[in-house]
Amino acid sequence: MATEQEVRTALGSVLDPEIRRPITELDMVRSIEVDAGTGVVTVLVALTIAGCPMRETITKDVRAAVEKLDGVPSCTVEMTVMTDEERTDLRTKLRGGKAEPVIPFSQPDSLTRVYAVASGKGGVGKSSVTANLAAAMSAQGLKVGVIDADVYGFSIPRMLGVETGPTKVDDMILPPLSGEIKVISIGMFTQPGKAVVWRGPMLHRALQQFLADVFWGDLDVLLLDLPPGTGDIAISVAQLLPGAELLVVTTPQLAAAEVAERAGSMAQATNQRIAGVIENMSWLDQPDGTRLDLFGSGGGAKVAQRLTEVLGTDVPLLGQVPIEVALREGSDNGAPLVGTGSQSPAAQVLRDVASTLGQRSRGLAGRKLAISPVG
Numbered sequence: 164m165a166t167e168q169e170v171r172t173a174l175g176s177v178l179d180p181e182i183r184r185p186i187t188e189l190d191m192v193r194s195i196e197v198d199a200g201t202g203v204v205t206v207l208v209a210l211t212i213a214g215c216p217m218r219e220t221i222t223k224d225v226r227a228a229v230e231k232l233d234g235v236p237s238c239t240v241e242m243t244v245m246t247d248e249e250r251t252d253l254r255t256k257l258r259g260g261k262a263e264p265v266i267p268f269s270q271p272d273s274l275t276r277v278y279a280v281a282s283g284k285g286g287v288g289k290s291s292v293t294a295n296l297a298a299a300m301s302a303q304g305l306k307v308g309v310i311d312a313d314v315y316g317f318s319i320p321r322m323l324g325v326e327t328g329p330t331k332v333d334d335m336i337l338p339p340l341s342g343e344i345k346v347i348s349i350g351m352f353t354q355p356g357k358a359v360v361w362r363g364p365m366l367h368r369a370l371q372q373f374l375a376d377v378f379w380g381d382l383d384v385l386l387l388d389l390p391p392g393t394g395d396i397a398i399s400v401a402q403l404l405p406g407a408e409l410l411v412v413t414t415p416q417l418a419a420a421e422v423a424e425r426a427g428s429m430a431q432a433t434n435q436r437i438a439g440v441i442e443n444m445s446w447l448d449q450p451d452g453t454r455l456d457l458f459g460s461g462g463g464a465k466v467a468q469r470l471t472e473v474l475g476t477d478v479p480l481l482g483q484v485p486i487e488v489a490l491r492e493g494s495d496n497g498a499p500l501v502g503t504g505s506q507s508p509a510a511q512v513l514r515d516v517a518s519t520l521g522q523r524s525r526g527l528a529g530r531k532l533a534i535s536p537v538g
């Protein structure tokens with residue numbers, strides 16, 4: 164027969180499917196009873212909200228963990244719901260002891276690297292690059308979060324195969340997952356089919372809410388898919404996330420200098436670092452082995468060079484991603500190319516860029532340091 168302590172230890176391996184922490188740590192295990200006659204175990208679990216969409220997953224996981232123990236013929240799972248007070252305690256706990264929402268990524272001790280993915284215009288593959296970088300970084304073992312703020316087309320959930328929406332626990336938002344990637348899109352909060360014109364202040368508030376109210380946990384990397392162009396959102400990002408770095412996505416064909424100039428002066432004005440340039444749709448490998456420069460060539464290198472001149476710091480061209488049908492199909496099917504194990508040139512470049520960005524120590528540029536000079 165198992166002891167109560169053995170059951171509790173076994174339950175330590177059951178993660179809340181949304182919060183990704185052990186249910187024992189979240190005070191969700193209310194009672195454990197081991198029947199003295201039969202050895203049957205009954206576990207009472209408190210859900211964060213009634214009608215929790217993850218009810219079945221939790222039941223299944225609890226049973227599996229407990230029934231693995233020697234001497235347990237079966238496990239019954241009973242459910243209750245947290246009181247308002249218990250939920251408030253949980254929120255405070257998840258916020259690291261802070262009662263009010265704060266943006267964890269703008270705290271001086273945050274170790275999360277934040278990359279805001281920007282482009283001069285739409286359709287250059289900014290969202291595809293974001294989704295694939297997220298998938299590659301996650302496959303490389305990093306904890307990754309993605310915010311889709313591209314109000315001209317919320318494509319990140321589709322590209323990452325996220326079909327469910329977020330769960331709200333009072334005013335805390337638990338993001339849905341794509342594998343282990345936490346994903347939030349402004350599109351999850353708008354009514355389908357209803358057009359919304361996103362003005363600067365609205366977007367700022369939405370972004371602020373996502374950064375502060377969404378439970379991100381300890382992320383290694385946060386990627387933001389920005390709307391194309393250099394609008395108000397860039398200023399919001401700089402204000403809300405002073406440590407964020409920009410990733411500029413371009414095609415070879417764009418009026419490179421112009422894009423560079425704009426992105427560069429924006430970065431300068433907002434005191435943001437540019438982590439590098441990614442050229443997308445660089446060429447098409449043809450069946451006869453030749454390359455077709457569908458959109459010209461050299462744009463990425465030119466943008467990187469101009470940004471380096473404008474900013475006076477090295478802005479590298481991180482990679483050139485060729486055009487591949489499989490990449491487009493992966494985005495359409497919710498299975499990013501890099502996550503499929505593909506060894507195609509595009510998948511390899513995206514993985515290389517992901518490991519470069521994932522390994523960099525986070526930049527201090529533009530951050531207010533929590534120390535003041537002495538003397």
Ligand code: ADP
Nearest residue numbers: 285286287288289290291485486487490491494
């Ligand atoms: P943006 O976010 O810049 O508007 P998207 O990522 O939505 O651009 O890409 C626009 C279209 O181009 C999508 O259908 C996408 O699947 C496709 N696409 C992007 N990059 C590539 C690529 N390297 N090869 C093939 N198709 C691509």
